[in-house]
Amino acid sequence: MKTVRETLTGLASLAILAFASPVQAQQPQVDAATVDRYVASLWAKVPDAWRQRNTQDETQKICSVTNNQPTDAQAKAITARELAAVKFPADGKVLGDWKKGQQVAQRGSGGQFSDQPDTYRGGNCYACHQLSRQELSYGTLGPSLLEYGKLKDFKPEEAKATFAKIYNAQSQLACSTMPRFGHTGFLTEEQIKDAVAYLFDKDSPVNR
């Protein structure tokens, strides 16, 4: 007999199939050259540096045209490529300062066209994740990370995997909607280490 969960999962995947692309179900797909023309109209007058920064890499291209549902082969290729690009700290230490990591998690500034180039860039983790019991203003696009380190028994190999996850989320899950913070250079190695410490330090509000 199927469990309720199995049945629900089955129903959910049916629903995803039926509603994945309500418009494209009735419309012919648009070719890449046409989309490029519209993209060019959007960024018609932006400086070259911005245009380069916004040019899609192979991973972004595949995740876009498949609406984040790559085939198994595409997913394998993506995780292999992205994992190979993860740069771990030279000394192997992935835990920084959890207090500075809290700043990384809280602040959402930087990188916007209205910002100065030297504006502090935050990871804005709370925009999508619950992390501590004290902070009630958290988003729900990502899973709750409450007691993250505790639930992983504070294992060093888990902390290392978490560094890789924040550095490049798609090294673990192809077309994850989470940004590749280290890969694109949005956050520094130090900031990522601090964020890992925020998740793994026993004194961090995440684990208390």
Next chain:
Amino acid sequence: MKGLIAATAMVLTFAVGASAQNAQIDSEKEIERYRAMINDPMANPGYLAVDRGEQLWSLARGTKNASLETCDLGEGPGKLEGAYAKLPRYFADSDRVMDLEQRLLWCMDKVQGLDTKDVVARRFGAPGRESDMEGLVAFIANKSNGMKYEPQLNHPKEKEMLAAGEALFVRRAGQLDFSCSTCHAVPGSRIRLQGLPDFSKPTKDARETMGSWPTYRVSQSQTRTMQHRLWDCYRQMRHPVPEYASDGITALSVYMAKMAEGGEINVPSIKR
């Protein structure tokens, strides 16, 4: 004893979870109450923009010293009622699909002989800088109040716009890999405490959102159109400045209007 502790812990966890959830529901109710309180046409400063737009519509200017009153917004020259509900749409005279902003700029050029450089420079109002476009769009959109979005999709160019708009909606790029769908394809989700309307398919969210733009933004003290909302989305996505009244924005607007099909228009609304 162990069982009792475990049970107590579970009840406590539950209670904490429930109270956080209750706090969440309470704050959402409070925000809803605030919205209802400020959504009063007699007190909504967005209607000042409507009045300004009405004056601009009949103001003679440009090398032809003409008003916009003969401008055809799709329903016939000068006909404003219901025009906004069917935009963007294909116009034979320009052989293009245009949204309201593009069409107004086209009319300023062709009907009035107006150099639109200054109008475009003032596209987004700020203290001491009134926007003609925000006024005109508020005035014209208001003439579709009580009507429903009727996306026009018969012409091949309108169909292309819809398909391109959907492709742009899911197109990931930039330093944070974001697309519109990163935030606007998960029903009932929030960023921090801000609810995120789901535009990944035809939804009540989409109908209510599109039915309430243009809107008066209390936090900005300005009446804003969807052009500004999308500009702000691209800013938060860490993408470059999107070109005002570009075909890319119009394609997204066609897609959004399709997701909002049947949504009733009541504008300008008032939002935070």
